[in-house]
Amino acid sequence: MSSPSTSAPELGTSDVKVRAQRSIIALGLRTLGSLGLRVVSSLALSHLLFPGDYGAFAIVAFTAAMGAFLGDLGLSAALVRQQHEPTQDEISTSFWSHQAFTVCVVGILLVLAPLLSRSYELGPSGTAMVSVMALGLFFHSLRVIPIMVLERQLHFPALARIELIEGVAQTASTILLAWLGLGAWALIGGGLVRGGLGMLMLWSAAGWRPRGKVRWTIVKRLLGFGIWFQLTGLIPAVLNGWIPLVVGRMEGKDAVGLVNWATALASVPLALSSVLTRVAYPAYSRLQADSTALADYLRTSIRRISALLCLVIPFGVIALPPFIPVVFGARWSLASTLVQWFTIEASMQAVQGLLFSQQHASGHARERMYVATLSSLLRFGLGTLAVMQWGIVGVGVSATAITLTELWLTARLVARRAPELSRLEFEVMEPFLTVGALLALALGLSRLATGQGGLLVQALVAAGLLTALVLAREATRRGLSLLGELRAIVQHVRARRAPP
Template identity: 30%
Template sequence: MKRPHMNNILDPPPGDAKPSLDSGAFLDLKKKSLSGMVALFIRQVLVKLIFFGGNIVLARLLAPQIFGIYAIVNFVVTFFSTFGDVGIGAALIQKKGDLSREELSTTFWLQQMLVWSVVVVVMLAAPLALKVYSTLPPVGVWLIRAMALSFLFSSLKTIPAILMEREIDFNRIAWVDITENLAFQGVAITGAFLGWEAWSFVAAAVTRGFLGAVLIYAFSRWRPSFHYRFESVKGLVRFGLPYQGNQILNFIKDAVAPLFVGAYAGAAAVGYLNWARNIAYAPLIISETFGRVAFPAFSKLQDDKALLARTTEHSIKIMSLIMFPIMATMIALGPELIHVVYTDKWMPGIYAFYCYCIPPMVVSIASPLYSAIMAQGKPSILLIISSLFILFEWGLGVVSVVLLGFTGAAMTQLIIVPLFTYFYKWILQKNNINIKIFINVIYKIVAVLLSVCVVVYMKKIIVVNLMTLAIMSLVSIAIYLFAMLLMERASLLEFGEYFKKIREK
């Protein structure tokens, strides 16, 4: 019997029309994308392993309130930093053709002018944070000012990183990211042992930013010149402003926890929410990896809507196949995971953890849709949608927190993320890019429900410790794979072939 054709994430499904791109260029794009996916995925896995290891140690050493103080400080600096960019980075990645030295140099100096302006504002405005957050200690002012340095260092990496991403060259980026995160966790854990409390995180963030800037210039041949002509980047700014506006609105949309919860319920509540979100959202390394590669790769397919649609569907199929069982296992074993690994002092965050575990499943669908929209060069549409959803996020979030406590902030994600996904699909459909979702996820949902039921039953008859926790996790994944083998064998074999290609790379 003839073996069915196997695809990678950029292949159209069998039977579809041939790519309209030059076949050699398309094959080269696929090769670069797969190589980039491998490098970036390995990077993401290593970074998350470093994060998990460090987070477990820090969670055992520090109180939830310390995590909350750092989250608030980081939010304040990040809020101001969103105004230190005009979205030109995304515009440079999306732009067709080569980038001139004048465009790159002008972009660099324009961003630096914005960044230094923001840093000055942060230094002056830091004391106002004490008026917003009653539980923030006086030292919070200096924590905020110190964190601004990490933003300054990080801005220096923008152009070299963009040039690497345009070439879908994530190998060097991966080394920078891994080294940065090792440095962050090493400094943070050392500081926690020495009793630095919140300063542990801030010192780690500044170290990470400085080291990252040094490394990326060591790996890159590009250096800023003294060229500056704003007219050369006007077109990029026109694309970048709505894109950055969308980023700012998304940031405001997600600010319910650090802003409102921090002011209303205190730093400890923010600590529980951030902890729950960080753990539950850890598997999103898959969608993050995909998104960083898919944006430049999909941008090269933007003129062929049929090919872009089939490629997006194929991406949804692959991503959901991976994401669904991971999140289902985390939900089924949530209390045991907290008790055994993080200790019971984090148990008040269990319901927030449950709520945060559902959205990553939906993101495995939304992420390819988002990348397809961005590849069309229409960020203004996302700007409008983000503006509308801020009303939902804050309206539902504030009411939920007041009525249900800090867990209410997590509960809103069960509504917001599916709504985003629906609107992304609607936007693509309006642009004659029709994406089928239901047929690509229904069997995975059935398999997930089956695996969860088995694990819940096992918990009733097994004493839970670190070893049995690992065993039940493996059993959950095994049941899911077996169910998928019975219901959707072709997809499982396809993923196996894809994984084989990644392993070879």
């Protein structure tokens, strides 16, 4: 595996696009492999673990996620975005700062572990679980700079190979530990195996070793962007703590487990779209000086991911109610409706991720933070009311409505700053609104037509109705042509495979 240099030459626009396309292909193949591993893991763990195990892990993982955010002030993200290649002083400063922040966070979590265990009623092993997850944060902090080095130069094929190996190791170890009857510890152990193995491989691939010292002038400069970048993830993550807190208090630990399990299952659209989103930030950062090229890249990416999602996700939503109890067992059937809502939300988040990348790459991380904070506050307030009204399904209903609103607002903010992106709001919202309305109509008509028919019959009728309605939409030629964009994607792939 080659080792990219931290002093690599600047990339031109054509180089960025070529590397970005290669990265998308590599990450796409990795994602397919990861989805296969997820299927294997979900099928095995759904029979070896219980909702309570997922609930305990979700609560412990939340505290660890907070620690990871607090230990990373966005310094590496600032290095990815800056136009000049990072110097050795900049990289060393970022590395040692990450380690110092992480030491502080881990120490605090270790002190608070007994309190957190009692507050969330994690049982006798709760303190140990929080402590182990806290120490595991070093696996995260030690990999930040190697990932930055690889992402900065768009060396995603190397990252894709590493992440696929990580996934295999995590899946195998988690299933083994669950089979041994370790419950929530199986999920924790699998994550630690992944973190340790991945850290070693990333250091080997990046070819960089820590040296130098912290220069506070560099820290202050990088924090000017990094702190806002990090807050856009930290604030929503903190406020999302309402799910284990509120749902756990109102509905119990098993309900938290159902929500966590539903979120994981519904994240398939995000797994596929994260390929584009992950490449987008470093690629957009390289193109920030060429506004026309950046606008064209963003618009094309949004059209293509929207078309794919709107043609696939609605049929997946229809298939979920009969699919979940048959494949995963009756114990998870209570989460079927919740998975449907989360899947719809995830499809919108996929497009939203591209808009977030553009905001960060163009230096508007503070604007993104304000929107993320407002959205998270609404999720907390409206989500709590929705849970009181509809139970755990209210989490999905409120989250989907707020994500739709946030998607429109973000598209409007991005379009306002770039004349090349006029009418972007319409292009972003139209396919989700129209196809979403057709999905609701198909589901409603199928229930009326089948009456007391089984879930499978309802799903088949709804799928047929949705197919007819989508074809009718395509015939009108209004808004984004889903099939036309799909043909454009196929032609692009064929053109790349054609011999020169």
